[in-house]
Amino acid sequence: MAENKVNLIIGVELEKSKLNREKSTFVLDKALQLYFVFLFIGVIGFVKGYIDTGTLNLLIIMGLCVLIVGIVPYVITIHNEDVRLNKLSEQLIRSKR
Numbered sequence: 001m002a003e004n005k006v007n008l009i010i011g012v013e014l015e016k017s018k019l020n021r022e023k024s025t026f027v028l029d030k031a032l033q034l035y036f037v038f039l040f041i042g043v044i045g046f047v048k049g050y051i052d053t054g055t056l057n058l059l060i061i062m063g064l065c066v067l068i069v070g071i072v073p074y075v076i077t078i079h080n081e082d083v084r085l086n087k088l089s090e091q092l093i094r095s096k097r
Helices: 001-048 053-096
Strands: none
Touching: 001 053
């Protein structure tokens, strides 16, 4: 009976971990897409003569900012989940002894 509860708790913790990783991956994917859109618009606009160098530089800087805003939460979430899962596995190893 107690082992079933432990297995259920482990299952719930793993699902929460998967959900957090999927959310942060989604944010990272959208940030990457937006970064490449900024770059694409900037380069195409500059080559065609629609924008000047100042606007191109602004678009590149904005793209880098978007990329940083997308990467930082991803790294933090992955690190936190790694620490959480390591603690959970250590607790399980200790409880089995």
